[in-house]
Amino acid sequence: MSDRKYRVLVLAEEMESGGGPRTIITIARALAEAGHHVALATQGGRLLQPALDAGLRHYLLPGARLWPVRGQLSLSNMWRLLWIIWREKPDVIHCFRRWSLYLATVTSFIHRRPLVFTNNTISPRLYGCRIAAAITATSPQFGRFIAESARVPVDQVTVIPNRIDLRAFTPDSLPDRQGACSRLGIPADRRIVAFISRFMRGEMGKVEGLWRFLKTLPELHRRLPDVLVALAGIGSDSEEVRSKCAEANQRLGGEVVRPLGVLPSVADLLGCADLVVGTGRCIMEAMACGLPTAIIGHAGFAGIVGPDMIAAIADTNFAGRNVSPGQLDDRMAPDLAAILTDEGLAKRLGEFGRHYVGEQLDIRRGVIRYSEVYRQAIEEPNPALDMRFRSARDMTVYLLGKRQPFRFSETNTNRAKSAADIGVPGEQPLTSEEPGKRDG
Numbered sequence: 001m002s003d004r005k006y007r008v009l010v011l012a013e014e015m016e017s018g019g020g021p022r023t024i025i026t027i028a029r030a031l032a033e034a035g036h037h038v039a040l041a042t043q044g045g046r047l048l049q050p051a052l053d054a055g056l057r058h059y060l061l062p063g064a065r066l067w068p069v070r071g072q073l074s075l076s077n078m079w080r081l082l083w084i085i086w087r088e089k090p091d092v093i094h095c096f097r098r099w100s101l102y103l104a105t106v107t108s109f110i111h112r113r114p115l116v117f118t119n120n121t122i123s124p125r126l127y128g129c130r131i132a133a134a135i136t137a138t139s140p141q142f143g144r145f146i147a148e149s150a151r152v153p154v155d156q157v158t159v160i161p162n163r164i165d166l167r168a169f170t171p172d173s174l175p176d177r178q179g180a181c182s183r184l185g186i187p188a189d190r191r192i193v194a195f196i197s198r199f200m201r202g203e204m205g206k207v208e209g210l211w212r213f214l215k216t217l218p219e220l221h222r223r224l225p226d227v228l229v230a231l232a233g234i235g236s237d238s239e240e241v242r243s244k245c246a247e248a249n250q251r252l253g254g255e256v257v258r259p260l261g262v263l264p265s266v267a268d269l270l271g272c273a274d275l276v277v278g279t280g281r282c283i284m285e286a287m288a289c290g291l292p293t294a295i296i297g298h299a300g301f302a303g304i305v306g307p308d309m310i311a312a313i314a315d316t317n318f319a320g321r322n323v324s325p326g327q328l329d330d331r332m333a334p335d336l337a338a339i340l341t342d343e344g345l346a347k348r349l350g351e352f353g354r355h356y357v358g359e360q361l362d363i364r365r366g367v368i369r370y371s372e373v374y375r376q377a378i379e380e381p382n383p384a385l386d387m388r389f390r391s392a393r394d395m396t397v398y399l400l401g402k403r404q405p406f407r408f409s410e411t412n413t414n415r416a417k418s419a420a421d422i423g424v425p426g427e428q429p430l431t432s433e434e435p436g437k438r439d440g
Contacts, residue, residue, distance in 0.1 A: 015045030127260030162366025287353030
């Protein structure tokens with residue numbers, strides 16, 4: 001492992017809300033705290049403030065809105081990126097999300113800086129990965145996806161799941177329950193289930209999971225009449241969600257579910273919660289705070305986060321794609337009620353979650369891994385930058401590869417049986433035996 005400190009330019013898209021942008025900010029801040037020189041170039045957004053407070057320099061790369069230009073891929077942004085590179089003189093460019101990767105790729109033959117691409121989502125198109133000197137993913141499933149969709153060798157994708165700052169999320173960091181409930185207008189004398197997710201339609205949205213949850217809510221209410229579900233996240237205050245919640249409350253004869261919208265911080269909601277359900281980064285943060293958690297995603301209930309299910313849940317980035325739609329929905333109400341009524345069980349699950357995050361998701365370990373990836377990207381030659389193409393078409397075909405669509409049905413089986421099956425804690429690259437590998 002090298003102790004060298006690098007100059008890193010982080011490219012990303014909008015930083016307005018969601019777990020993906022918060023992960024990018026966490027990684028950038030941790031790299032800077034470790035002594036690396038880090039600058040950010042993004043579309044901007046309110047989540048940038050912690051990075052600015054930490055002294056990171058930020059450059060704006062606005063998103064284009066007019067066809068045929070999409071995302072950040074505009075001629076003005078190409079020139080601006082080259083100017084940023086000239087000013088910052090980065091050793092490596094670290095791209096998150098596809099439009100930042102496209103922008104760095106189309107200018108790579110000019111700036112000739114090594115590119116590192118981190119896949120922290122499932123995007124419909126991932127072009128340009130062949131020009132990247134290194135590819136990482138924040139979960140094993142994302143690693144398999146990029147290997148298949150971008151047609152890169154699966155053994156060149158390294159899984160680095162570490163992305164939680166344990167100093168920011170601890171049991172002691174939670175605010176006083178009474179005060180937190182008062183600020184959110186939630187009665188502190190009820191059993192609070194915090195449902196935090198992305199309440200939007202589509203595979204990346206989780207509103208379908210909310211509809212499944214609302215169907216089982218009468219059974220949970222029958223078992224626990226004092227339960228109150230607080231919804232928070234993107235889309236949780238949309239007209240459709242509010243209407244469905246109002247219908248559920250009317251059927252149950254009182255307020256059982258309350259939409260809160262997008263909160264500036266989830267700290268108060270975590271301070272109120274007896275149980276946290278949802279998907280993604282919010283679940284990891286709740287685990288770090290020692291709270292019991294469960295996954296409810298696009299396919300519905302995906303299990304309690306505990307020793308029995310952690311391997312399958314972590315494989316899919318805590319997104320709930322480890323089950324087929326409705327597979328475990330009949331267990332939703334009884335399992336959630338068991339946690340809310342058994343303080344011993346809730347405490348054991350909270351302790352397990354805190355220990356797991358400390359062992360597997362600590363960002364300080366992630367910084368060590370990323371530093372090694374940077375070293376390899378810088379020191380090892382990238383033959384793609386020295387290739388000579390007969391035409392622009394040949395170059396385009398090479399960069400795009402033969403893209404294959406990603407099938408979500410491939411992940412809708414509980415294939416992960418142990419930590420070894422999913423690469424936890426991500427200390428080795430994915431191997432050619434991973435299910436995402438295609439023959440030939």
